[in-house]
Amino acid sequence: MRREHIEKSAAQIAADVRSGRVSAAEIVEETLAHVDLIDGAIGSYLTVIADFARAAAVRVDERIRSGEQLALAGVPLAVKDNMCVDGTRTTCGSKILEHWIAPYTATAVARMLDAGAIAIGKANCDEFAMGSSCENSGLGVTRNPYDPARVPGGSSGGSAAAVAAYEAAIGLGSDTGGSIREPGAFCNLVAFKPTYGSVSRYGLIAFASSLDQIGPLTRTVEDAALAYDAMAGYDPMDATSIDRPVEATATALREDLRGLRVGIVREFDTKALGPDLDEIYRQAYADLERLGAEPVEVSLPTADYGVATYYLIAPAECSSNLARFDGVRYGLRVEADDVRAMYDRTRAAGFGPEVKRRILIGTYALSSGYYDAYYVRAQKARTLIARDFARAFEQCDLIACPAASCPAFEFGAKSDPYSMYLMDYYTIPMSLAGLPALSVPCGWTTPGGGSVPMPIGLQLCAPLFGEKLLLGAAHAYERATNHATARQPVLEGVHA
Amino acid sequence: MGSEAIDIRYVAKLAALALTDQEVETFGRQLNDLLEHVNALSQLDTASVPATAQVVESRNVMREDTPRPCLGRERVLAEAPQRQGGFFRVPRIIAE
Numbered sequence: 308m309r310r311e312h313i314e315k316s317a318a319q320i321a322a323d324v325r326s327g328r329v330s331a332a333e334i335v336e337e338t339l340a341h342v343d344l345i346d347g348a349i350g351s352y353l354t355v356i357a358d359f360a361r362a363a364a365v366r367v368d369e370r371i372r373s374g375e376q377l378a379l380a381g382v383p384l385a386v387k388d389n390m391c392v393d394g395t396r397t398t399c400g401s402k403i404l405e406h407w408i409a410p411y412t413a414t415a416v417a418r419m420l421d422a423g424a425i426a427i428g429k430a431n432c433d434e435f436a437m438g439s440s441c442e443n444s445g446l447g448v449t450r451n452p453y454d455p456a457r458v459p460g461g462s463s464g465g466s467a468a469a470v471a472a473y474e475a476a477i478g479l480g481s482d483t484g485g486s487i488r489e490p491g492a493f494c495n496l497v498a499f500k501p502t503y504g505s506v507s508r509y510g511l512i513a514f515a516s517s518l519d520q521i522g523p524l525t526r527t528v529e530d531a532a533l534a535y536d537a538m539a540g541y542d543p544m545d546a547t548s549i550d551r552p553v554e555a556t557a558t559a560l561r562e563d564l565r566g567l568r569v570g571i572v573r574e575f576d577t578k579a580l581g582p583d584l585d586e587i588y589r590q591a592y593a594d595l596e597r598l599g600a601e602p603v604e605v606s607l608p609t610a611d612y613g614v615a616t617y618y619l620i621a622p623a624e625c626s627s628n629l630a631r632f633d634g635v636r637y638g639l640r641v642e643a644d645d646v647r648a649m650y651d652r653t654r655a656a657g658f659g660p661e662v663k664r665r666i667l668i669g670t671y672a673l674s675s676g677y678y679d680a681y682y683v684r685a686q687k688a689r690t691l692i693a694r695d696f697a698r699a700f701e702q703c704d705l706i707a708c709p710a711a712s713c714p715a716f717e718f719g720a721k722s723d724p725y726s727m728y729l730m731d732y733y734t735i736p737m738s739l740a741g742l743p744a745l746s747v748p749c750g751w752t753t754p755g756g757g758s759v760p761m762p763i764g765l766q767l768c769a770p771l772f773g774e775k776l777l778l779g780a781a782h783a784y785e786r787a788t789n790h791a792t793a794r795q796p797v798l799e800g801v802h803a
Numbered sequence: 804m805g806s807e808a809i810d811i812r813y814v815a816k817l818a819a820l821a822l823t824d825q826e827v828e829t830f831g832r833q834l835n836d837l838l839e840h841v842n843a844l845s846q847l848d849t850a851s852v853p854a855t856a857q858v859v860e861s862r863n864v865m866r867e868d869t870p871r872p873c874l875g876r877e878r879v880l881a882e883a884p885q886r887q888g889g890f891f892r893v894p895r896i897i898a899e
Contacts, residue, residue: 640884686854741858
């Protein structure tokens with residue numbers, strides 16, 4: 308299989324299209340042929356929108372010919388299937404929306420398309436973005452392109468797998484408690500959750516509104532910066548969108564970390580992750596120092612309460628947001644004689660087990676008599692966690708820590724719900740505090756005595772609106788270490 | 804924080820979810836397990852701590868109350884499981 312263009316970075320593809328070396332139409336055809344060949348085995352996409360992509364390529368090529376300088380000209384894009392694209396099926400990985408056609412396009416997607424990116428398909432995800440392995444999708448299985456026996460992570464697992472397997476150069480994901488960063492770490496990608504409110508949520512089907520944030524999954528830091536620069540900024544259609552000037556990040560990438568203080572979190576002892584990961588993270592922290600950063604020990608004493616806090620706040624918001632799926636206006640309906648039975652049966656048939664669990668726990672936490680004990684207490688714990696970060700950032704400019712506690716695991720390995728919830732132990736605190744954070748590849752480990760090396764991610768976190776510093780520093784680390792390019796995904800011989 | 808077991812059937816009714824007996828048993832056990840974990844929050848002294856609903860300061864968004872283009876009725880009704888004329892059709896709500 309010829310992959311002349313699509314293994315290149317988004318930045319390189321866009322430069323080639325702008326210079327006329329290759330057309331957007333050629334990029335799209337090469338991508339579609341590749342998807343056709345391998346996606347039966349990987350399962351990144353729930354829906355491939357070939358006609359939509361070809362029509363978009365024609366328009367991008369016209370705009371290039373008319374002299375427009377498009378930052379993402381011809382860049383193949385995977386869109387997580389919880390974001391609306393006008394006229395395309397948008398399922399959230401759920402049977403309740405299996406046949407729903409979105410009547411408008413999410414702002415973040417529209418901005419990417421306007422910058423010249425071309426949506427190739429809608430990517431699989433855990434149902435309504437609830438999960439850390441993609442195994443909770445009600446509509447398909449997605450495999451890790453580095454080892455098909457392992458999960459891609461989640462919930463943005465389809466977007467991650469698509470980018471890792473060259474089925475797209477940029478994947479759009481959404482991160483509520485780690486749903487961009489964890490699959491990014493599992494699939495050898497740069498995976499970036501911006502500051503809460505910096506990218507519009509309009510057209511992102513809501514899971515937990517105070518936490519949900521859209522961001523990119525890419526093969527390079529520069530690509531993440533280009534995607535952020537295209538998407539970020541105020542949107543009057545999202546009342547929580549932040550109205551402040553966006554600092555361009557792609558033009559502020561750094562080559563060293565001189566003058567920066569990097570906080571290492573005392574409570575996140577990497578010895579607990581086993582000798583392999585401990586060694587990888589110690590090396591990563593040493594590399595940051597080698598690049599000129601000054602290491603500083605910081606403390607996040609309440610971060611350990613993050614998972615407990617999150618599993619009250621996120622389900623509470625989910626139970627409220629998902630009340631709209633009742634069989635009346637869109638999606639699945641199971642008929643019944645009275646309206647109440649119609650609601651109950653529609654939701655019973657349409658939602659999978661994890662979504663039901665979260666609706667139930669959230670409904671309980673918000674119910675009369677328990678609201679103060681659970682929901683309000685969790686919101687107070689959230690304040691304490693945010694204050695911990697604020698104190699830490701008085702001593703440092705960035706925080707470095709693991710992105711996940713293990714590499715990608717095998718299907719079925721986390722059958723107990725709470726063991727899956729703990730996958731987001733290192734990413735949830737930043738989400739609760741609204742902070743920008745990313746995962747960047749930092750090494751490889753061979754889990755479980757197997758023979759297939761799997762990628763590990765280093766998480767970097769900045770203060771609110773610290774995107775420029777965060778991406779700049781990640782770029783310096785990526786350039787100096789080059790972990791991502793050390794290995795290739797297993798794509799030969801996986802044809803369905 | 805609460806210590807009694809969840810009345811899962813009551814919560815399911817509030818959540819408009821029909822559950823099988825098997826689900827009542829499984830979810831009941833799993834949710835009680837989860838509550839054991841989240842009860843760790845009672846170790847935190849939160850007496851004088853304000854609750855955080857939104858981490859980034861937000862404010863009311865106002866606009867002029869003037870008509871603007873929106874999704875057309877046909878476009879919206881096209882996705883309805885059942886419709887009648889210009890309306891969503893649902894089972895009878897009010898008894899005769």
